Amino acid sequence: MTVSKEALAQSASSAEAAPSDKEGAARGTHGRGTAKAPDSWRSRLYRWDMKASPYAFISPFFIIFGAFSLVPLLYTAWYSLHNVQLSSLDTQTWAGLDNYTNLFASDFFWNALRNTFSIGLLSTVPQLAVAIWLAHMLNYRLRGSTLWRVVMLTPYATSVAAATLVFALLYQPENGMINWAFDLVGLDPVNWKESDWGSQFAISSIVIWRWTGYNALIYLAAMQAIPADLYESAALDGANRWQQFRHVTIPMLRPTILFTVVVSTIGATQLFGEPLLFGGVSGSKGGSEHQYQTLGLYMYDQGWMIGNLGKASAIAWSMFLILLVIAAINMLISRRLRKSQ
């Protein structure tokens, strides 16, 4: 407690000191300028530079983000109210809420929403649970600790496309490595391409493979910031290793866990490349029976395979609204958690 108070006091005093220093410096130069020529162009330029340059430095981000994300976002809403066909891009007719009513009346939309949800759950939950466990082990004093970390992160360097193509081959129902291994240990082969759960599990495993190491590193970073004396006092209270993990590590990681849940949820909502490539020729349909067509894939299929860009825009905006709802729920939960602490 005393430490944090001291730190607070220190940062407060330095924050106070900084502006007054700056004022002093500015007054100094200004004073020199006025002594010779009042408001010389040099000092005016200098003051203008001081004022404008912060905005100049941040403007590339806002200009480019505005032009290529924010304005398009609004236009997507506009197009979602229009009939826009890929085959005739120049004729756009007003459609009102038709795209949305069509969308909500379509079984494929609800199917895609369900799939996005189930694949998201199947991939996010094990991924984060395993990542915590992995981070816990990486947090031990290890021989070659950097090497372990780099190895665990290699899947992150693999692209969605490359990873999915490899896994699609491994999961091949007739002659793939995984069904061969199943056969070896006496399990029945699974139809990883056609069955509902089999294909969704296979796609989730690609996501899990690519992102577990990345999340483990994020957890590891947070674990290393936990003060050792917390563990010492827990140990003195007689907590064994599991109890320490359960009662010290997990509560201290809570903000990081929330952060990774939010990031993975956003990622899961947009899932696209894995199911597209896993399906090969029937990829954009999400398999022969649409068994793994996600919302991201449904948008691509409607927009660029079928050519209905208006409907694709409506799907995009529906995705956004779903994300906002998830974010709101997340905020509520984290606020509840903070209060209960």
Added chain:
Amino acid sequence: MTTTDVTLPQVAPPDAQGRRGRRRVMGAGKHLHAGPVTYVVLALFAAVSLAPLLWTVVAASRTNARLAQTPPPFWIGGNLFKNLERAWNEAGMGTAMVNTILVASAITVGTVLFSTLAGFAFAKLQFRFSSLLLLLTIGTMMVPPQLAVVPLYLWMSDLGWANQLQTVILPTLVSAFGTFFMRQYLVGALPSELIEAARVDGASSLRVVWHVVFPAARPAMAVLGLLTFVMAWNDFLWPIIALNAENPTVQVALNQLGTGYIPDDSVIMAGALLGTLPLLIAFLLFGKQIVGGIMQGAVKG
């Protein structure tokens, strides 16, 4: 509570000699030496992480007919270079690699430059609404790229930029994550006195950036550059909408391969290998920095 009474006497005092006593007291992972079980489990994780990549090499070195047989091949065959050559020529992986290097480099330079400038402004300069604007910047990370894709496609078609590399480069040239990453780094790494000293000498903002900010930011710029390059190389959604088989990036070419452009699994694997190899080499060389960058970004993010 009774458990406390029972276990307390077993706990060695903090200054106990020997690893065993120490292990019980400290508990915090980083002070513990990993036991053999930990090494075995980690080795299993490492195997799972690397096996698909290693098997890509095996599959890329075989024939399509061999891949269709049931005990799958486990060791390298003799067809690697032939398959790589086919992927390079027939599937357009050559053009794709050159394009991807251009695209990823341009995005990396832009992102690092703009993120450093904005991060410096947010970290060290005083201006109106700076904290609000920083919050806005971070908030933009919530906007999914899917939301921009339809209008961008329409505009790029109008401009006649379909299938051109700038179509892929421009929208990705800045990064909210990068801006925040550089801001967090510069808050600590760049002493305000240094900037003020330069100011007193009459240095303009650009001079300050060039002579003070860039040298101080160099380590973080390198890490951000690596992370951005990996992300740009692997970007999927927008490139496959904006580009086609005539002028692809690696990911677009792999998508063409996967959807039956060449129905030969060994060539597909050769393409996957080609598309991943440059990043794996970068990982071998800079793995430590990339790991450090992700951990740094995480702690402060």
